[in-house]
Amino acid sequence: MVATRDGNFGSLLKASESAFKLELQQLVEEVRSGVDNDSAEETQSSMSIPAQVPVNGLYHIRPLPGKGQAMVAARKIPKGTRIIAESPTITLPGNPRDSAGVLHLNQLITSQLSNLPAATRQQYHTLHNNYTAATPPIPPAIGIARTNALPFGHNSLSAGVFLHASRINHSCTHNAENTWNASLGKLTIHAIRDIEPGSEITISYVEGFKPCNQRQAHLLSAFGFRCVCERCAVTDSKRKESDERLRRLVQLEEEIGDGVGIVATPLACLRKAREMLRLLEEEGLGGATVPRVYYDAFQVAIANGDQARATVFAGRWYASRAVVEGEDSEDAAKAKEMMKKPAEHRLFGTTMKWKQAAGKVPSGLSEEAFEKWLWREKGTA
Numbered sequence: 001m002v003a004t005r006d007g008n009f010g011s012l013l014k015a016s017e018s019a020f021k022l023e024l025q026q027l028v029e030e031v032r033s034g035v036d037n038d039s040a041e042e043t044q045s046s047m048s049i050p051a052q053v054p055v056n057g058l059y060h061i062r063p064l065p066g067k068g069q070a071m072v073a074a075r076k077i078p079k080g081t082r083i084i085a086e087s088p089t090i091t092l093p094g095n096p097r098d099s100a101g102v103l104h105l106n107q108l109i110t111s112q113l114s115n116l117p118a119a120t121r122q123q124y125h126t127l128h129n130n131y132t133a134a135t136p137p138i139p140p141a142i143g144i145a146r147t148n149a150l151p152f153g154h155n156s157l158s159a160g161v162f163l164h165a166s167r168i169n170h171s172c173t174h175n176a177e178n179t180w181n182a183s184l185g186k187l188t189i190h191a192i193r194d195i196e197p198g199s200e201i202t203i204s205y206v207e208g209f210k211p212c213n214q215r216q217a218h219l220l221s222a223f224g225f226r227c228v229c230e231r232c233a234v235t236d237s238k239r240k241e242s243d244e245r246l247r248r249l250v251q252l253e254e255e256i257g258d259g260v261g262i263v264a265t266p267l268a269c270l271r272k273a274r275e276m277l278r279l280l281e282e283e284g285l286g287g288a289t290v291p292r293v294y295y296d297a298f299q300v301a302i303a304n305g306d307q308a309r310a311t312v313f314a315g316r317w318y319a320s321r322a323v324v325e326g327e328d329s330e331d332a333a334k335a336k337e338m339m340k341k342p343a344e345h346r347l348f349g350t351t352m353k354w355k356q357a358a359g360k361v362p363s364g365l366s367e368e369a370f371e372k373w374l375w376r377e378k379g380t381a
């Protein structure tokens, strides 16, 4: 069911006790300030109402031992569900942790906060501040921005602080992914695995394929905690295996990304893409890299004139992108277009080495045989 903001607020008012009047007033302002959810059953404030009341029917925000506040699933959240779509409370032109101009940053944040309702301002100041003991001291508004800023997309310089999404803790085996939806102008959080009721909803604070010690160093210096997730709290030999997979993922990503292999050694490129998918699965990383790899495989096929395989890869690119960002994301729309018209891609026919019409996707094959065909294993055309 799609909930409207007014509708949610109206039902909350009816349900409220007078003791919550002030908090509900804060809630009005908070809801107006931009928390939204496509699949929401109800939208409620996590910070101003009792913790046992689920927000949007999907999650609670409540404390967890050793982690401060956390976002916890209120019911089973299937893979691909949009858990939240939220407007930033404040926006920042760059990563506030990189910023040298503390005075300028403080002015930027305080001037945005001063334009917000008092309750939203108050809520901003309840967010976690990991920099209270910094030397030299830094203003709380900046400490909060540094602790809670989430980027507006992969490699984006801009970032924002969010009243709900910024409560999501980190895990290296995160079950949700944060992305910026440019057409909505909102940050979205999607479940990238099924999430059981009562389980914590987590995202990754670490970019790329960093080995365990680098992840730990970053999390400790930027966020002040030691990660004890299932990928970090393992035996030395398991950690070595994991680090080796990550090293190989970095290498494969670089090799595929150089662009030359797509036409010079396309078969090797396809093998590398397939190996990446296998390693990602072994590492339990089901996030935004998966659609990127399928896009690479799509490009290999289409650059060499194979519209049949390109169609299938575009379908997988689309499906995996829709899981992490939703069907309304720009990249999902592009993938959908390529599924229908692969020959319209700019690389189509760079060579016609693998020329094949779109209608030549084989039917009636077993799953195994289909995969062999798709990845051009020996003996398949």
Ligand SMILES: C[S@@+](CC[C@H](N)C(=O)[O-])C[C@H]1O[C@@H](n2cnc3c(N)ncnc32)[C@H](O)[C@@H]1O
Pocket (backbone or CB within 6 Å): 066, 067, 068, 069, 070, 127, 128, 130, 147, 148, 166, 167, 168, 169, 170, 171, 222, 223, 224, 225, 226, 227, 228
């Ligand atoms: C963006 S905030 C997340 C919400 C925060 N827990 C709160 O209470 O508002 C980041 C901070 O949460 C805590 N945190 C996040 N992930 C954690 C984890 N896996 N283990 C322990 N603390 C974590 C750290 O204190 C970190 O600086």
